Amino acid sequence: MxxxxxxxxxxxxxxxxxxxxxxxxxxxxxxxxxxxxxxxxxxxxxxxxxxxxxxxxxxxxxxxxxxxxxxxxxxxxxxxxxxxxxxxxxxxxxxxxxxxxxxxxxxxxxxxxxxxxxxxxxxxxxxxxxxxxxxxxxxxxxxxxxxxxxxxxxxxxxxxxxxxxxxxxxxxxxxxxxxxxxxxxxxxxxxxxxxxxxxxxxxxxxxxxxxxxxxxxxxxxxxxxxxxxxxxxxxxxxxxxxxxxxxxxxxxxxxxxxxxxxxxxxxxxxxxxxxxxxxxxxxGSLDDVRTFKEVADDRPEHRALIRRAGAEAAVLLKNNGALPLKGDGRIAVIGPNAKIAQIMGGGSAQLNAHYRVSPWQGLVDAVGEDRLSYAPGCTNHRFEPVLRGSFRVEYFANEKLDGAPAYVGTQDDAQAFWIGQVAEGKVDPLHFSARLTGSYTPETSGTHRVGIYSAGFAKVYVDGKLIADAWTNWTKGRTFFEEGCDEVVGEVALEAGRAYEVVIEFATKDFATLGLAAFAAGIGLPLGDDAIAEAVRVARNADTAIVFIGRNGEWDTEGSDLPSIELPGRQNELVAAVAHANPNTIVVMQTGGPVEMAWIGSVAALLQAWYPGQEAGNAIVDVLVGAAEPSGRLPQTFPVRWADNPAHSQDREVYPGFEGKVRYEEGIFVGYRHYDRLGLTPLFPFGFGLGYASFTVSDLVIDDAEFEAEGNVMVGVTVTNTSNREGSAVVQLYVSDDAASDPRPAKELKAFRKVKLKPDEVRQITMTLDARAFAFYRAKAKHWLVEDGSFTLRVGLSSADLPLSGTVTRNTTLMLPV
The missing domain is CATH 3.20.20.300 (Glycoside hydrolase, family 3, N-terminal domain)
Structure with missing residues (x-):
């Protein structure tokens, strides 16, 4: 001090x-x-x-x-x-x-x-x-x-x-x-x-x-x-x-x-x-007496870093020679995530990005629009698309929309998340009401869906008619950090080209834990069989079909778990239909985790792209065209089905929780430890990922001179790039306790090293293990214990690809403090 x-x-x-x-x-x-x-x-x-x-x-x-x-x-x-x-x-x-x-x-x-x-x-x-x-x-x-x-x-x-x-x-x-x-x-x-x-x-x-x-x-x-x-x-x-x-x-x-x-x-x-x-x-805040004024600092070096990191994060899960893209043939660009840049998840991590590059835009810039054709195929949104456009907002210093507005402002779309100061301080942020007035002009005639969800009471009127009511029978749901209701949807027939007045009324309500007021209102026209048929037609007339699917920040979000790991909407049907029409179908997946993939055997390539930030489209396309190596490796096991996951249980207390408790019954057997324990083969194992380059690991050398006295072991291995491309390998080192007195996983990751190598380059690397790498925790004794006996060290390129192994042995036990 x-x-x-x-x-x-x-x-x-x-x-x-x-x-x-x-x-x-x-x-x-x-x-x-x-x-x-x-x-x-x-x-x-x-x-x-x-x-x-x-x-x-x-x-x-x-x-x-x-x-x-x-x-x-x-x-x-x-x-x-x-x-x-x-x-x-x-x-x-x-x-x-x-x-x-x-x-x-x-x-x-x-x-x-x-x-x-x-x-x-x-x-x-x-x-x-x-x-x-x-x-x-x-x-x-x-x-x-x-x-x-x-x-x-x-x-x-x-x-x-x-x-x-x-x-x-x-x-x-x-x-x-x-x-x-x-x-x-x-x-x-x-x-x-x-x-x-x-x-x-x-x-x-x-x-x-x-x-x-x-x-x-x-x-x-x-x-x-x-x-x-x-x-x-x-x-x-x-x-x-x-x-x-x-x-x-x-x-x-x-x-x-x-x-x-x-x-x-x-x-x-x-x-x-x-x-x-x-x-x-x-x-440095002790002496910080400046006037705080936030700025948007859009730096070229940050743009470049985000693009590089987004490409490096991409995991190539399957490739039958379809990637990187070759030649100058026609490309069908298909799917709900093709023209929408899915750059982040939802909740407190979301922000107002400088810009968003979609995969479509990335492809246009890389190969030219003349080679591309497009069909959305289906939708994957959880909520109806937020209504965009200018809205007049009247704020009232009461919860009944009574009297003259305390403040009048504008906003650019039909959503709000009010925290802290609201309406320039003219209303109490936890006790106010608001009326938004704008318009909507549909591009296509038909029966549209109007949705509203809110942390507070809300209604949506179209041309004076109440269409969606999240006020009269408001019920707590899974939106806005569990302070909001689930989406309430109504239907209304709209004509293309005609402007309709849209009025949204909102009022605050008592909160459970988080003091906030929020709503989102949207209007959408469902896509049907004809949209999938059009995607099939577009795919059939192209040399390569790239299907951009997955989820978005409405699904992968703070405040709400997923109902399953099935792809939302008709995306599975879309992929199967496109792959049947064009055997050279590449799937680009954007999710915050695994999905079930009944169609995996019918596609030529699968790229897991996650949510890579504002340069999403550029980063993804850099990988597709081969300008960047897909050197990502899975940080999470992808199971064949949700039921294979360690937290899946018929006992609700194990997941999702029951009567206020969620019991971690699996203990230490999380992720790949669970699959090893039960002998389950996942769809894609932890640490897995293909690339455009290929590698081998060889010549395992173990230096255990300090193992008996200190618990330290040095592990050396030779990594070789066996391809004609520069690329990166992720060398992974797992430890197994061969005869533990307490149950232990079959193997546990204890060290890793990412190595970038030129074509045919050979490099020796060293990884260090300390005593904790061999220890398990004894709760009653309150210490870590390295037991006597043998430990197997396994080295390879994923948790399921560990060709090198060796053994180290201790004659005495070693107790380590917490």
Missing amino acids: SDRIETLADQMTLEEKVSILSGEDFWSVPSVARLSIGKLRVTDGPNGARGGGSLIGGVKSASFPVGIALGATWNVDLVREIGAALADEVKSKQAHMLLAPTVNIHRSVTNGRNFECYSEDPILSGELAAAYIIGLQGQGIGATIKHFVGNESEIERTTMSSEIDERALREIYLIPFEWAVKKAQTWGVMSSYNRLNGTYTSEHDWLLSDVLRKDWGYDGIVMSDWFGSHSTAESVNAGLDLEMPGPPRDRGQKLVEAVKSGAVSEATLNQRVIAMLRLMERV
Whole structure:
């Protein structure tokens, strides 16, 4: 602790100390003017820096590839570079901390937020998280790794208790956070919404004090997720430094009184204050007295980095010689994601990107529009397409649309996410109503679907007639972080070319956990059999058909798990029909995780492209035409069917949860560990990915001279590029305990290395294993244990392709502290 921090803490009054332990508003911690302590500002991440604006609109920002895409790169150097670039983005939004990275484990393939997290494996997640944090904090911007811990589902996440035994916590779910603390010295940790074994994580003494601070030596701050604090004395005493957002609900005067009454000791309060002052010193906010003005900083170097990273994240899962594209033949461009740039998932990670490049535009730029033909084939949206156009918005300082408007404004589409200040402060953000008036002119005549969903009460009128009513019988659903209703849809016959008046009425309602008001209204015309028939015709008349399918941020989103891993809508039917019409069919998939693929045997190639950020179309097309190598490898096992996933169970308490509990019954057997345990063959294994280059690994050398004394082992291997193209191999090292006293996985990833090689290049690489790589956690004894006996080391290019193996042996046991 610096002398300055100690002096400031001594000079602060009780009220001043308490003031910096909670937010002032949605994105900042207040200044202490008397002592010239500046304001601390934070911004959401992790695939960009949104700034202080809403989830919709706001100052534009760079949109980077999402977490699972970065996980697929297996490239710690690239992720560190992205962390540094994101520091630039945070500075452009005049903030000091980024609420990122997200490192929860892919326990279930249906988790709506898997797209935001790196992997099903804790070592891959931990190494990438550490790199991200080092890159970010190396530029003076604080990281806030999240969500600590057990937030592996979005179902009732603000109240659900994740029932996880300590061994599974230590070996799987805590490791990314432990690596962030021990390897990257993260400055911030965010507690999760959920309870852990019955206690909210924001007031979990064992988690925040024993594990984080005592076991790992953490000296940063713990902040609550937004509205994720539930108590005053309990959270402060357990180790929660900062309640967000502000104004405070559980602190402020309540905390002042708790200190005066002795419920919180002055010593404990000072620990929290010192932690906050130390953070402010680290990020430079102590002396930051500038006027905060956010800017859109669209840098060429960030554009280039996003494009490169998006291409590197792409995983080539099948290729019968169709890729890279060859010749100058005609290309049929088909599918719901062809002309729409799916660049990110939904929820708090979304932002207003500088721009969005669709696959269609990327192909036009790469090969010319004259070679292309297009058919959408079907839709894949979860909600009716948001109505675009100018709307007049009248805001009322009551919830009944009564009297004269308190404020009149405009907005560009029929959606809103109101948090913090609304209508320039003319209405209470939690108690107001609004009327939006605009128009819609359909391109095609027919029966249109009108949809509305809202966190609040809402109605949609078309030419004065009520079409969709999410007001009269409003019921809580799975939208807007579970504060909103499910979409209510009505139908109306519309004529092409005629302008219809659209009026949307909205009023706030009491919230459950998150104080927000929001709605989205859309109008769509369903696509039928004729659309698939047109796609077949277009495919039949082309040399190559590329089908762009998947999901979008309506499906892969915070606040809602997926109902299944089937492709939405008629996409399976579309792929099967196109592949039947043209055997040279390439599928480009954009999802936040696996899908079931009954058609996989009939297509020539499959590229998994995730959500690669604002350069999506360019990055995808770089891979399709061969300008970039698809060097991504799966960070999550793709099962044949959802039922093969470890969290799938007939017992609702295992998933999705029952009566407030979700039981992690599989323990440490998550992801590939589960498939190995049951002998299940996945559709595509963990760590798998093809490429345009090919590689071999050979000449395994194991140096175990320090294994007996220290538990350390050095592993060397030769990697050879056996092709005529430059490319990258991901060498993976797995460890097996041959005769463990406790159940252990058949193998576990413990080290990896991405290697870029020129044609015919040969390189020797070395990977290091420490004692923890061989240990398992003994919950009763409270230590890690490396047992005596033999361990098998396996090296290869995926969890199912491990041609090299060797054995190391210990004669004694080795106990390691937590």
